[in-house]
Amino acid sequence: MFDTHTHMDTRPFEDFELMGVAGVTDVLTLAHDPMRMSTADVLVDHFYKLIYGEVRRGAENGVSVHVGLGVHPRSINDQVDTTLAALPDYLEHPAVVAIGEIGLERCTDVEERVFRRQLGIDYYPKVIHTPRREKREALERIIAIVDEVGAKDVVIDHIDPSTVDIALEAGAYVGLTVQPGKASVRDAVELIIEYAEAKFVVNSDLSAQRSDCLSVARVMHALTIEGYADRAYKACVQNGRDLFLR
Numbered sequence: 001m002f003d004t005h006t007h008m009d010t011r012p013f014e015d016f017e018l019m020g021v022a023g024v025t026d027v028l029t030l031a032h033d034p035m036r037m038s039t040a041d042v043l044v045d046h047f048y049k050l051i052y053g054e055v056r057r058g059a060e061n062g063v064s065v066h067v068g069l070g071v072h073p074r075s076i077n078d079q080v081d082t083t084l085a086a087l088p089d090y091l092e093h094p095a096v097v098a099i100g101e102i103g104l105e106r107c108t109d110v111e112e113r114v115f116r117r118q119l120g121i122d123y124y125p126k127v128i129h130t131p132r133r134e135k136r137e138a139l140e141r142i143i144a145i146v147d148e149v150g151a152k153d154v155v156i157d158h159i160d161p162s163t164v165d166i167a168l169e170a171g172a173y174v175g176l177t178v179q180p181g182k183a184s185v186r187d188a189v190e191l192i193i194e195y196a197e198a199k200f201v202v203n204s205d206l207s208a209q210r211s212d213c214l215s216v217a218r219v220m221h222a223l224t225i226e227g228y229a230d231r232a233y234k235a236c237v238q239n240g241r242d243l244f245l246r
């Protein structure tokens, strides 16, 4: 299985161990806002930790950790242009397979500028955060910007039954985050059964918030029991590999 959205730097060693035991072979760990991002250096050091720290902790448990780097909307500070200038050098590391997570939180002008700039970076797939508050409005704005920039290979993430219609219309990969406060295992199972043609990727968004390192394994298991092993494989394994490990 492939958990396509995590923040492993917030999690204990034991989570890697449990995921490995459950059959999670690949994890994408994304840049976020684990501390106050007071200067450009703090965020660049965070990139460094993901590439050199989390990849090693995964390997010690038989889990391949892949990295997504970028400026999360909550990480924007007044030195953001310095961070954006440093980003391309870090993207060249072989563990890095994506830009993320990026997106909008409060839909401010600076958030939009930083989001557009990162969407414009060629070659890498992008993992796009959508906020909890005023989600439909933010989602519509995000999709409009993705279209304007012409960005390909994007995951619109944190989609649930209340927003799946907008995300599917965009034709992007649809991220189902199974976490308290976002989608439940049951929500994910029902969406995957209902929309046969959609390109879903299931993830846990493991973070310092309440989260479940077995989210992807639970969705895979439930779908398999219900007779949808093929759909389970696509959403929990293959789609993530096709997008991130080309």
Ligand SMILES: [Zn+2]
Pocket (backbone or CB within 6 Å): 005, 006, 007, 030, 032, 101, 205
């Ligand atoms: Zn996240």
